[in-house]
Amino acid sequence: MTLRRRISVGVASVFSMFLALACILIYSTSAQYRKTEFINRLQDKALTTAKLLLEVKEVDKQLLKLIDQNTIYKLLDEKTIVFDDASNLIYSSLDDTEIRWNQSDLDLLKKDGFFYRNENDTEVVGMYYDFEQRDYFVITSAKDKYGRRKLAYLMYILLVTFLGGSILVWISTGFLIKNLLLPLENFKAQIVNISGNRLNHRITGNNRNDEIETLANSFNSMIERIDGAFESQKEFTANASHELKTPLTRIAFQLEGMMQNYQHPPEVLDYLKSIKNDAHQMSDLINTLLLLSRLEKQEKGKDFEKVRVDELIFVAYEEMKKQDPAYDMKFEIVETIGSEYHMEVMGIKPLLQIAVNNLIKNAFLYASDNSIQVKIISEPQNSLQILIENSGETISKPEQMRLFSSFMRGSNSAKVNGYGLGLRITKRILQFHGAELSYESPSSLLNRFRIGFKI
Secondary structure (H helix, E strand, O other), X not given: OOHHHHHHHHHHHHHHHHHHHHHHHHHHHHHHHHHHHHHHHHHHHHHHHHHHHHOOOOOOHHHXXXXXXXXXXXXXXXXXXXXXXXXXXXXXXXXXXXXXXXXXXXHHHXXXXXXXXXXXXXXXXXXXXXXXXXXXXXXXXXXXXXXXXXXXXXXXXXXXXXXHHHHHHHHHHHHHHHHHOHXXXXXXXHHHOOOOOOOOOOOOOOOXXXXXXXXXXXXXXXXXXXXXXXXXXXXXXHHHHHHHXXXXXXXXXXXXXXXXXXXOOHHHHHHHHHHHXXXXXXXXXXXXXXXXXXXXXXXXXXXXXXXXXXXXXXXXXXXXXXXXXXXXXXXXXXXXXXXXXOOEEXXXXXXXXXXXXXXXXXXXXXXXXXXXXXXXXXXXXXXXXXXXXEEOOOOOHHHHHXXXXXXXXXXXXXXXXXXXXXXXXXXXXXXXXXXXXXXXXXXXXXXXXXXXXXX
């Protein structure tokens, strides 16, 4: 999950939680207020009934019932009963309405003077009343139809408010966080453009003097230090390679002159040839370092042109034939269904030629029968693959993990001269061109290098 999404989800979730708590608090407070208010109304009704029955001599039971039936403040299913201290029923407001009571209710009133209970939405209140040194007990019940209806409507309002508010907050929070983090997205997009060949690129901030602007300035300072270190390394590599190249070339020419102009015993001649080969290998190593140095300075995509891969392969093969006429190459073009025939890729031809030369040379050097097979596969989705195969000893799994590292030489290279830089250079050149290089071993005696180009 991205940082923007985590912040949006976090902020919206916290707001939704607080909104839910607020709605629950409002509903529970309103429910408690309705209950308290209705209990007070029942108490007032019980107290009024008791006073009219016991204190007003002009009001008898029939008149009191008539008053209960016609009062404008009459409650739904209202019922009031009155008991004396001997638990005798002395008044009942309506004969067709029943209040469930038992002796324990009267005992509770004698002890506490009040009780409340809810029975199937019918709320019952009992209270103690003292008149002329006698104890009386009044029990009143009714249904708060309108109060509960208002409470249900309040729940509906709160639920709609919560859902609508949550949806609005989630949408607005996502939009707000997106706008707030837009400079960070631009910052990330600019970082993607920085590579080892583009260390001169600098990040532009949002000119708001905030944390992102500070981060951009700190990042630019870091890039400047890295660029300086890279330049120093490149200059040292280029200068050292250039300085070493001249004396090695002179040594090779002097050895060649000694071998041609003077008569030497066979053992001395073999010794001079070995020294000359070492000098040439050192020269090749220096040329490789110079090539890597130029490649690191080269800007990706610049000076790219269309290059035919089949021409690269045949040029590399002709170079190997000059070294040993016994070398043989089987060439094949494979077209998959739905693909267009194409042999051209975008790149710098001399660099691609070096990469192909290295792979063809390695394939011949490590082949057990001086023969290799090369396939060009034109695939759908605008991709082109080159497969270079030979029969010979394969590379172990641990060595495959380090195959494209610098100065890596496998256990099967004991009889082959080299410094372990060829595949590393090839990998760098192909990466520079946006291509992929991988090694496969389909069987115990088959080596395969696969190059994948995006057209």
